[in-house]
Amino acid sequence: MADRKTAPVYRTRGPVDGEDWAAVAVALNERMARRRIGQQDLARLSGVSVSTLRELQHGAGRRVQNKTLASIARALEWPDDHLIQVLLSGPPVDDPETAEPIGREILTALARVEDRLTEIVTRLAVVEQAVTRSDEPASS
Structure with missing residues (x-):
């Protein structure tokens, strides 16, 4: 009788206690x-x-x-x-209304940073337009 190797058995693990x-x-x-x-x-x-x-x-x-x-x-x-x-x-906290106080503070700070960046980008666009206009030759 020939030696036959048995194939390894792989089992898919099911949920473990504490995993949601x-x-x-x-x-x-x-x-x-x-x-x-x-x-x-x-x-x-x-x-x-x-x-x-x-x-x-x-x-x-x-x-x-x-x-x-x-x-x-x-x-x-x-x-x-x-x-x-x-x-x-358990479920994550994505909603600012249900976030823990520290999470809410971080979201508020990030919103302020985002608003400030938007303001800076707008100002830079105005400056860029002004510089572009001043570089254009005057019409005769």
Whole structure:
């Protein structure tokens, strides 16, 4: 009788206690809706298959690698560990109304910075127009 090697058995790990795949699904679906991005586009941007995205969107609880969650988070312009944090601690806080006080302060400060940058860009455009006009030769 010939020696036959047995093929290794790979098992897909199911959800682990303390992992909230439903929260990942909620966060993912809300962010995709807010950003108006579909599965195909997110798959392309993240390098994750559409079938994996679909499973995550439905909260199927299929264990995926942290690097997969990081790729999706990055494609949705979140920090790499965002979806991992959601998985381990519940839904994220994206809404300024429900953010913790420190998060609210940061969002307020960022809004002020954004407003100031808009003002600076507008002023620079006016200066650029004035310089361009002064460089033009006078009509005779």
